[in-house]
Amino acid sequence: MVTESDVWAALDEIPDPEIPVISIVDLGVIKDVAVQGSKVHVDVTPTFMGCPALDAMRRAIEERIEALGGEPEVEVVLDDSWSTDRISKAGRAKLEASGFAPPAPRSAGPTTLVQLERGAFGCPWCGSTDTRLENIFGPTPCRSLRYCNACRQPFELFKTI
Amino acid sequence: MTARVDRLLELADDELIVGWRNSEWTGIAPFLEEDVAFSSIAQNEIGHARALYELAASDLGTDADALAFDRRPDEYRCAPLVQLRFVPDWASTVARHFLYETADTVRIGALKESVDPAVAGIAAKIDREEVYHRIHAEMWIDRLGEEPAVRSALEGLWGQALGVVDEELRLELAHRLKAKLGWAPADAQPVERGAHLPELEALWEEMTMVRRSAPAGARW
Numbered sequence: 001m002v003t004e005s006d007v008w009a010a011l012d013e014i015p016d017p018e019i020p021v022i023s024i025v026d027l028g029v030i031k032d033v034a035v036q037g038s039k040v041h042v043d044v045t046p047t048f049m050g051c052p053a054l055d056a057m058r059r060a061i062e063e064r065i066e067a068l069g070g071e072p073e074v075e076v077v078l079d080d081s082w083s084t085d086r087i088s089k090a091g092r093a094k095l096e097a098s099g100f101a102p103p104a105p106r107s108a109g110p111t112t113l114v115q116l117e118r119g120a121f122g123c124p125w126c127g128s129t130d131t132r133l134e135n136i137f138g139p140t141p142c143r144s145l146r147y148c149n150a151c152r153q154p155f156e157l158f159k160t161i
Numbered sequence: 162m163t164a165r166v167d168r169l170l171e172l173a174d175d176e177l178i179v180g181w182r183n184s185e186w187t188g189i190a191p192f193l194e195e196d197v198a199f200s201s202i203a204q205n206e207i208g209h210a211r212a213l214y215e216l217a218a219s220d221l222g223t224d225a226d227a228l229a230f231d232r233r234p235d236e237y238r239c240a241p242l243v244q245l246r247f248v249p250d251w252a253s254t255v256a257r258h259f260l261y262e263t264a265d266t267v268r269i270g271a272l273k274e275s276v277d278p279a280v281a282g283i284a285a286k287i288d289r290e291e292v293y294h295r296i297h298a299e300m301w302i303d304r305l306g307e308e309p310a311v312r313s314a315l316e317g318l319w320g321q322a323l324g325v326v327d328e329e330l331r332l333e334l335a336h337r338l339k340a341k342l343g344w345a346p347a348d349a350q351p352v353e354r355g356a357h358l359p360e361l362e363a364l365w366e367e368m369t370m371v372r373r374s375a376p377a378g379a380r381w
Contacts (some may be wrong), residue, residue: 013194048290050208078212079282083289110292133190135194137201141208145197161289 002070002085007033007040012065017056018140021098028086031077040070045082048141048161084160094122095158096143101146103158111160123148124155131155165277166217167238170228171354173213174239174269175325177229179261181250181364186194202294209287230372234357234365241352242321244361255301256314260322262298263341265291268326269335291340299341306342315342320349 012025013035024044026031031043040063046054058074065072084103087095092102101121118138119129129152135145136159144157184203190196214225221228242261257337271292272284305311317344322338323331329349339345 047165048205048208049286050204050206078215078279078286080285080289082286108351110288111221111296113296116296136297137194139197140350141201141290159293161292 002035002038002040002065002068004033004035006068007035007042007065007070010068011042011061014057014060014064016059018051018142019095019098019100021094022087022091024061026088026091026094028091029057029082031081035070038069040065040068040075041073042077043077045077046080047082049078050141051145072074084158087158090116099124099155100143101157103160106160119149119152121157122147123151123153125153126151130157163220165280166220169217169280170212170271171238171240173210173217173228174237175243175261176206176213177210178237178361178364179241179243179270180204180210181368182246184241185246186254189248191251198272198297202297205290205294208275209290212283212287216283226372230369234362236355237361237365238326238354240321240354240359240363241356242325243317244358245318245321245366246364250314252305252308252310253314253318254307255298256311256318257338259298259302259341260315260338261325262295263337264322264325264334266295267330267337271327271330303342316346316349319346320327320352323349323351324353 008025009028012023013032013049014024015028016022016024027029027047029044029047031045032041033043034041042065044054044061054076058076061074062072068152074081083106085106087103095102101124104115107115116133120130122129123130123131124145126148128148130149131146132149133144134154137143138156142147142159144161145154146157147154180203183199183206185197187196187203190199195247210229211225212229218224218228220306242257245253245257247257269284269288273281275281275284275289304312307314323334326334328351
């Protein structure tokens with residue numbers, strides 16, 4: 001008999017397909033898990049809508065649930081429920097340890113260029129806040145590129161959305 | 162076809178086609194950062210199109226790919242503004258980018274208030290990502306907005322920009338444009354949806370080529 005906590009534990013072992021240091025549970029994309037008999041229903045909410053990792057996540061979730069002996073039903077929920085504020089504290093620490101500055105908390109209003117141009121984003125390598133925006137966009141939809149003036153290393157910032 | 166599906170297809174077609182146009186700078190933008198920026202924006206816009214097509218497809222009993230690729234060019238509802246092909250004209254690209262993103266801000270803002278929860282939810286999610294497109298477009302206006310080539314492109318595309326949004330949102334669009342530019346283009350007749358430019362047909366030929374080459378579906 002599969003329990004919800006078995007499912008959560010199994011999902012927590014699935015790495016994000018594009019940033020494998022963090023699990024999809026830490027990323028906050030698992031919205032709900034419901035077990036009824038052998039059926040395991042999982043609601044997943046995409047991060048960025050054009051992110052191709054979603055299909056890989058769905059397949060990985062199905063495989064893990066089948067390995068537990070459950071019948072997976074994965075539903076992609078296209079509402080507004082995911083934001084970078086859903087990334088767990090542990091997830092933020094893992095991002096930082098691997099050279100990604102974690103996203104700033106969402107403010108009341110939308111992000112502005114002035115906010116992005118401030119040095120407030122700490123360098124994940126040396127901790128300095130003397131950093132600058134290189135490019136709002138990066139190699140995947142969720143990342144921006146920054147440069148640390150102190151240790152002279154580029155780094156990636158998880159965009160706040 | 163319901164009004165809801167009509168509206169979703171207008172939006173989805175705009176996002177798909179503008180995404181395609183943005184992607185035409187991949188590899189050839191004026192410098193590397195812009196290559197990355199336009200490619201990433203293209204990916205987002207096509208992602209928005211997919212979500213909107215999926216919502217429309219669930220009403221129509223079809224799927225997103227069929228809506229994106231299996232219609233004839235004259236069945237697309239995208240606004241003329243997004244149909245225009247500008248490569249290698251950077252000034253017109255910057256002008257269209259700013260006009261489209263501003264029009265999209267106004268339109269998505271209105272849809273977030275929709276009484277239809279699925280539409281309002283998708284609009285809110287799209288809006289979070291669009292914030293970065295807007296910042297990017299405005300950054301280019303800060304850099305080049307006073308250049309004669311950009312200014313004349315903004316004036317020339319003003320009627321097309323008005324055609325992106327519904328009539329009741331056009332005043333707000335004009336206010337926003339003026340607030341950012343510090344000047345307003347001369348009054349122009351809105352260029353409404355429904356027109357299909359030859360550029361759209363050429364884009365469609367390329368965009369649907371693989372799909373048409375394997376009508377029964379291909380396995381990779």
